[in-house]
Amino acid sequence: MDTPRRLTAEFLGTTLLLAGVVGSGIMAGNLADGNDAIALLGNTIATGAILTVLITIFGPISGAHFNPAVTLAFLIRGEIAASMAAIYVAIQIIGGLAGVALAHGMFDIELLQISGKPRTGTGQWLAEGIATFGLVATILGTLRVRPKAVAAMVGLYITAGYWFTASTSFANPAVTIARGFTDTFSGIHPEHIIIFILVQCIGALIATVLFGWLMDAPKKPSKRKIPHNEL
Numbered sequence: 209m210d211t212p213r214r215l216t217a218e219f220l221g222t223t224l225l226l227a228g229v230v231g232s233g234i235m236a237g238n239l240a241d242g243n244d245a246i247a248l249l250g251n252t253i254a255t256g257a258i259l260t261v262l263i264t265i266f267g268p269i270s271g272a273h274f275n276p277a278v279t280l281a282f283l284i285r286g287e288i289a290a291s292m293a294a295i296y297v298a299i300q301i302i303g304g305l306a307g308v309a310l311a312h313g314m315f316d317i318e319l320l321q322i323s324g325k326p327r328t329g330t331g332q333w334l335a336e337g338i339a340t341f342g343l344v345a346t347i348l349g350t351l352r353v354r355p356k357a358v359a360a361m362v363g364l365y366i367t368a369g370y371w372f373t374a375s376t377s378f379a380n381p382a383v384t385i386a387r388g389f390t391d392t393f394s395g396i397h398p399e400h401i402i403i404f405i406l407v408q409c410i411g412a413l414i415a416t417v418l419f420g421w422l423m424d425a426p427k428k429p430s431k432r433k434i435p436h437n438e439l
Contacts, residue, residue: 213269218274220266221263221266222299223303223310225258225303225304228255230308231311232251233394236249236393253367256364257363259359275382276381277340277379277411278343278380281344284413300382308386311390312390321389321392322388323395324391327400328400331374332374336404337407339375341411342411343366344419345415347361381404
């Protein structure tokens with residue numbers, strides 16, 4: 209697949225992902241009447257669903273990373289060149305920012321915003337490390353045993369992650385950066401972005417190394433019985 213198509217797929221996928229994450233957060237916040245649990249549920253369902261759709265559509269074109277942590281994992285595994293990985297990450301960040309602006313535009317709110325929502329503390333940082341570890345593990349593990357199920361498994365994992373992690377499972381540096389520019393339900397204060405990204409990268413690194421060892425071990429040769437006529 210040629211480079212322009214791959215980069216366009218990464219841009220469109222990340223743009224639509226952030227439009228889905230932030231847009232559903234705005235809609236959920238508007239309809240939930242102050243009930244954060246209901247708002248989170250609406251945000252969760254939309255995010256898991258759109259991830260499944262986007263990975264299904266763009267996976268055959270670009271691999272559907274939409275996430276610098278995922279690109280980092282494939283770089284470590286030698287499945288993407290360093291130069292292409294760097295371009296992927298840049299495109300993902302730009303696409304994420306574009307998606308946030310689209311979401312704001314759809315709801316007739318100010319396009320450029322700075323989030324005031326705090327997301328910090330050891331619990332949140334641990335949660336982001338675990339969330340990203342689990343995401344990369346889900347991708348690598350599913351690719352090993354059932355490649356056609358990656359889209360569904362990632363969608364399900366992020367749906368679960370919204371609820372079992374204290375941070376609501378950003379698990380994506382590009383998403384984290386983009387969400388710093390929305391002062392809505394899904395935002396994060398810009399001062400808290402850097403450490404989120406750091407622990408996300410650590411989680412991705414650990415998952416890549418561990419699952420590289422766990423899932424990619426060569427199969428032991430079978431012990432073939434020697435027929436009597438070969439003795």
